[in-house]
Amino acid sequence: xxxxxxxxxxxxxxxxxxxxxxxxxxxxxxxxxxxxxxxxxxxxxxxxxxxxxxxxxxxxxxxxxxxxxxxxxxxxxxxxxxxxxxxxxxxxxxxxxxxxxxxxxxxxxxxxxxxxxxxxxxxxxxxxxxxxxxxxxxxxxxxxxxxxxxxxxxxxxxxxxxxxxxxxxxxxxxxxxxxxxxxxxxxxxxxxxxxxxxxxxxxxxxxxxxxxxxxxxxxxxxxxxxxxxxxxxxxxxxxxxxxxxxxxxxxxxxxxxxxxxxxxxxxxxxxxx
Numbered sequence: 001x002x003x004x005x006x007x008x009x010x011x012x013x014x015x016x017x018x019x020x021x022x023x024x025x026x027x028x029x030x031x032x033x034x035x036x037x038x039x040x041x042x043x044x045x046x047x048x049x050x051x052x053x054x055x056x057x058x059x060x061x062x063x064x065x066x067x068x069x070x071x072x073x074x075x076x077x078x079x080x081x082x083x084x085x086x087x088x089x090x091x092x093x094x095x096x097x098x099x100x101x102x103x104x105x106x107x108x109x110x111x112x113x114x115x116x117x118x119x120x121x122x123x124x125x126x127x128x129x130x131x132x133x134x135x136x137x138x139x140x141x142x143x144x145x146x147x148x149x150x151x152x153x154x155x156x157x158x159x160x161x162x163x164x165x166x167x168x169x170x171x172x173x174x175x176x177x178x179x180x181x182x183x184x185x186x187x188x189x190x191x192x193x194x195x196x197x198x199x200x201x202x203x204x205x206x207x208x209x210x211x212x213x214x215x216x217x218x219x220x221x222x223x224x225x226x227x228x229x230x231x232x233x234x235x236x237x238x239x240x241x242x243x244x245x246x247x248x249x250x251x252x253x254x255x256x257x258x259x260x261x262x263x264x265x266x267x268x269x270x271x272x273x
Contacts, residue, residue, distance in 0.1 A: 015194050022060050025052055025187065029068035032179075034075065041137075041172035045069060047179045049101045050132060053108025054125060055191045061109050065101035069094075089147055096143025103139070104132040125184045129176035137169040138162075 016024075025048040032044025045068055052064035073094065111128055141161050149156040 015192055016190055018056050018060065021187070021191055022052065022056060022064050024190070025064045026067045026071070028183070028187075029064070030071045033068070033072045037076070041168045042175045043172075044179060044183075045072075045101055046104055046129070046133060046136060046172075046176060047183055049105040050108040050125060050129060050180060051184055051187050053105040053110075054112050054121075054128075055188065057109045057112055061105040062102055065105050066098055069098055069101065092147045093140075093143055096140050096147075100136040100139045104136055107132050107135070121188065122181055122185055126177060126181045129180040130173055133173050133176045134169065137165060137172055141165045 029045045029048035032047075036042045036044065045065060048068060049065040052060045056064070077090075107128060108125075111124060142158065145156065145158045145161040148154065149161050150158075
């Protein structure tokens with residue numbers, strides 16, 4: 001056996017299992033958040049939360065965003081990227097952030113399309129990312145005001161916090177409009193069709209046998225040097241030994257000597273060309 005070149009044809013064995021898709025979404029969300037850490041409100045967790053809701057649903061609405069956030073929060077806290085917030089403030093803000101992502105995933109599950117990998121489904125994902133982003137930013141802004149901004153030394157009102165939040169929310173919406181259709185198309189394709197695969201291709205000698213292919217879905221071609229010649233129209237119905245018959249073709253002569261024929265000849269002779 002040899003491996004055929006890499007192909008983007010869908011796998012015939014079906015789509016990726018939900019748990020594998022969940023692991024992919026978690027890894028993608030965590031890696032994207034780490035790579036985009038220095039860009040405020042440009043992140044991939046909201047993207048994977050929406051995709052978890054629209055593609056998987058069920059318990060994955062909670063598992064995917066929470067697992068991606070826990071993984072990155074632990075790494076960033078160990079690396080000292082979490083800023084000067086106290087552990088209580090980090091925990092409190094984390095509750096608002098985590099619940100905001102779960103709410104976004106729940107919105108995706110509520111609008112889960114029946115037909116996936118269609119232009120309409122991707123458009124629904126992209127359109128849904130706007131209210132999901134607004135809801136997330138409004139909820140986390142309230143959490144920031146409730147836990148930090150309304151206390152000294154800030155003493156800000158909630159309206160002032162919302163005013164400061166506007167430019168960050170605009171950036172966040174632009175990020176969602178970019179990432180959701182881009183990566184949503186990719187993950188939707190994988191979810192529906194599975195991994196692009198390289199199927200084993202039989203060697204030339206194996207092809208000559210004319211047996212079934214590996215997946216049993218189609219017959220391999222017969223050797224090209226064989227010609228199927230129907231003889232029932234050439235030979236009369238005979239009951240006994242057949243005398244020598246010479247058939248002249250474009251190729252070499254073929255002799256048939258004392259060929260025992262049944263009462264009713266229904267088959268074809270396979271003659272070499």
